[in-house]
Amino acid sequence: MKKIIYLSVLAVIMLVSSCDPQGFEPDNDGKVTSIAVKEAVYVSTGTPSMQISFKDNEELQLNVVILPQSAKNQKVTFTNKHPELMTVTESGLLKPKSFGKDTLIVSATDGSGLSTRFIVNIIDHMVKATAINIAAAAQNKQLKIGGAPFDLAANVTLAPADTWNKAVSYASNDEAIVTVDAAGIVTPVSVGSTTVTIRTTDGSNLSVNWNVSVLDVTNTPVDIDRTNWTVTTQTHNGYGYAWDGNTKESPVTGLPEHMFDGQSGSYLSLVKPGGNAAGQQPPADSEAPSFIVDMKTAQEFEYIKWSHRSGTYANTNGSVGTNNYNYLRVYGIIIEGSNDGTNFTVIAPGEPAGNNANIVWVPQKVSYVGDATSVEDKPYIIPITPSTYRYVKVILAVQSKNYATDKYQHPDYPGAGYTSGGNTMQIAEFGLGKIVIE
Numbered sequence: 546m547k548k549i550i551y552l553s554v555l556a557v558i559m560l561v562s563s564c565d566p567q568g569f570e571p572d573n574d575g576k577v578t579s580i581a582v583k584e585a586v587y588v589s590t591g592t593p594s595m596q597i598s599f600k601d602n603e604e605l606q607l608n609v610v611i612l613p614q615s616a617k618n619q620k621v622t623f624t625n626k627h628p629e630l631m632t633v634t635e636s637g638l639l640k641p642k643s644f645g646k647d648t649l650i651v652s653a654t655d656g657s658g659l660s661t662r663f664i665v666n667i668i669d670h671m672v673k674a675t676a677i678n679i680a681a682a683a684q685n686k687q688l689k690i691g692g693a694p695f696d697l698a699a700n701v702t703l704a705p706a707d708t709w710n711k712a713v714s715y716a717s718n719d720e721a722i723v724t725v726d727a728a729g730i731v732t733p734v735s736v737g738s739t740t741v742t743i744r745t746t747d748g749s750n751l752s753v754n755w756n757v758s759v760l761d762v763t764n765t766p767v768d769i770d771r772t773n774w775t776v777t778t779q780t781h782n783g784y785g786y787a788w789d790g791n792t793k794e795s796p797v798t799g800l801p802e803h804m805f806d807g808q809s810g811s812y813l814s815l816v817k818p819g820g821n822a823a824g825q826q827p828p829a830d831s832e833a834p835s836f837i838v839d840m841k842t843a844q845e846f847e848y849i850k851w852s853h854r855s856g857t858y859a860n861t862n863g864s865v866g867t868n869n870y871n872y873l874r875v876y877g878i879i880i881e882g883s884n885d886g887t888n889f890t891v892i893a894p895g896e897p898a899g900n901n902a903n904i905v906w907v908p909q910k911v912s913y914v915g916d917a918t919s920v921e922d923k924p925y926i927i928p929i930t931p932s933t934y935r936y937v938k939v940i941l942a943v944q945s946k947n948y949a950t951d952k953y954q955h956p957d958y959p960g961a962g963y964t965s966g967g968n969t970m971q972i973a974e975f976g977l978g979k980i981v982i983e
Contacts, residue, residue, distance in 0.1 A: 698729025895928025
């Protein structure tokens with residue numbers, strides 16, 4: 546950086562016109578002994594000189610100081626070496642034509658023959674960039690497959706700060722790895738490493754390469770802790786569940802809380818509309834049963850974790866065997882969320898299918914059509930629209946008795962459900978969670 550020493554006009558004058566060793570002013574017959582310009586500064590780097598600087602989109606009026614102040618003729622003339630760069634009026638008004646470097650000569654007219662030269666720097670007011678800077682936090686960035694795009698533009702600045710055109714362009718050097726749009730948003734495509742070239746558009750022709758790597762990722766389902774969850778059921782006649790095993794007073798399973806016990810052989814059991822079990826026989830046209838989970842605080846979630854009944858189960862009240870028929874399972878649900886427990890909003894499925902856009906289909910290994918068996922020994926992760934609620938209502942909308950072409954149909958399983966048996970719907974485990982990208 547240039548070292549610039551700013552001298553006052555008085556200092557310049559003292560350097561140019563000092564007293565003689567005896568301290569007496571020399572006899573100059575009233576002639577000019579020093580010419581200074583207030584707008585000039587002393588530059589010591591290179592060849593030391595007095596220099597005047599101004600921008601090419603403005604004019605500069607010079608203020609000339611003559612010594613001695615008693616000089617009889619203080620009029621000066623102005624000439625410059627490059628009239629194609631600027632003109633100068635008789636009064637010392639500099640008028641730029643283009644940017645560049647000129648030499649200005651200020652001359653006395655009193656016959657003293659004195660003149661002073663000044664370097665004039667006419668600066669391009671459209672300041673061009675001298676550097677492209679990338680924030681340290683964005684250097685050698687690592688993105689992940691399926692992860693969020695990266696805003697590169699938010700991390701790019703130009704120097705100097707008054708650069709007239711701060712726009713830059715972006716270009717990926719391997720679009721198979723990352724793409725980048727005009728706004729500087731970088732999107733990972735596949736695993737690998739490449740660079741994005743950032744280039745100025747102000748005519749300075751600067752460019753820099755930004756290093757980026759794309760890593761493979763693991764999408765990890767993270768279940769919400771169910772420790773404090775409570776559940777209530779809603780049925781046509783107010784029965785909270787259809788007991789199974791032993792007696793109504795001391796059932797083995799079928800209870801709502803069995804959806805949270807981590808056992809695939811225990812389950813919540815609810816009687817289907819038109820079914821007949823556990824002393825309950827709701828009409829075929831009654832509303833679908835449902836349950837409401839209270840998570841105690843609002844939680845973020847984007848999937849349902851669902852397990853069908855599988856295997857045996859026993860407790861102090863007795864035991865129940867295994868039953869792998871599809872007609873005891875829930876085929877499709879409508880899920881709703883609420884933060885007050887009263888006003889519920891439908892949560893859309895992550896993968897809608899069939900003739901009802903609100904149905905979240907519950908997978909199984911076999912078809913929904915007819916009767917079939919399968920061992921369902923693993924839970925299903927079912928995507929839904931990301932949501933944040935305290936209360937979740939699950940309506941058991943689709944089951945074997947109402948799965949039909951004129952009502953509920955999944956496009957992969959055309960046909961009718963099994964209507965001759967299967968009076969209850971059984972849910973071994975229910976949970977919620979969200980996907981964490983690692």
